[in-house]
Amino acid sequence: MRYLKNVVTLQLIESLCIGCGRCVEVCPHAVFDIHNRQATIVDRDACMECGACARNCPVDAVSVNAGVGCVTGLINLALGRKGDCCCTEDSCC
C-alpha cells in the first residue's frame, strides 16, 4: 500500500554523498539506490520518515524530520498527555 504523495521531508544533498551505501542498507522501504557511487532517492513517496538514513549517514548528506506517523500519538501530544502512545517531535516511546 502507498501513502500520500509529495509530503515527506526527506532531503538528500548529493554533493555531500560519498556513496557508502549505508542509507540503502538501513532504509526499510527501499527509498534509496546507489548509481555511479552516489546515493539517489528512487522512491521518495515510500519514505515513512523513520530517520534511519539520516542517523546512519556518516557525512550528514541525508536529513529528514523523523517521527512516528500516528494520529493518536500526535493528538495525545497536542493534548499534553503522557502514556503508551505519546510521541514527541523526535521520537516515540
Added chain:
Amino acid sequence: MNKSIQLRELTPIELRQHLLAALVLVLALGLTPVIWRGWDQGLWHYGLRGAITGATCWLAGCLLGPALLPWLPGRAFWVKGAFLGAALAAGLTMAGVVQGFMPVLGAVLWLGAGVSFLLMNFTGSATFTSQSGVKLEMKAIPVQIAAGILGLVLWSTDWWLCSTRCFNN
C-alpha cells in the same frame, strides 16, 4: 498456544478502547427520540435505527475499516474512512434502517465523519505512514467534527422537527 488467547490478541484493541464512547452514542441515539416521541414510537421506530447506525459506526471504524484498508479508495486514511462510512449509510438506507431525506443525508455525514476519524487512528499501526503525511491528514479533523455535528442535527430532525405526518411506520 491457547485458541482463546489467540483470538483476544487478534481483536483490535480499538474496539475496547472506544467501547464506552460507542455505548454513549448508541444510548444517546437510541433514547433521545423517546423525549419527543414517547417510548413506543421513540424507542422502537427512531431509537432502534439510531442504535443500529451508532453500532455500525463503531464496528466499521474499529474492525471493518482496517480489514478493508487495501481495497478502500484513496490514499489518505480519512478519505478511506469517509468513503466506508458513506457507503455503509447508503447500505443501511437500502436495508431500510435509515429512512427519509434528512436522516439519510445526516447518516452519510455523521457516519462518514465518525468512521473517517476512527480509521485515521490506524495510521499508527500501518507500516507505510509518515509523520508529515499524518500531520496533513489531521487537517481533516475540523471537517470531521463539523460534518459529525451537522449530520447528527440533520439526523435528529426526523423526530424533533417533523410532524406526526412524517411518521410512516
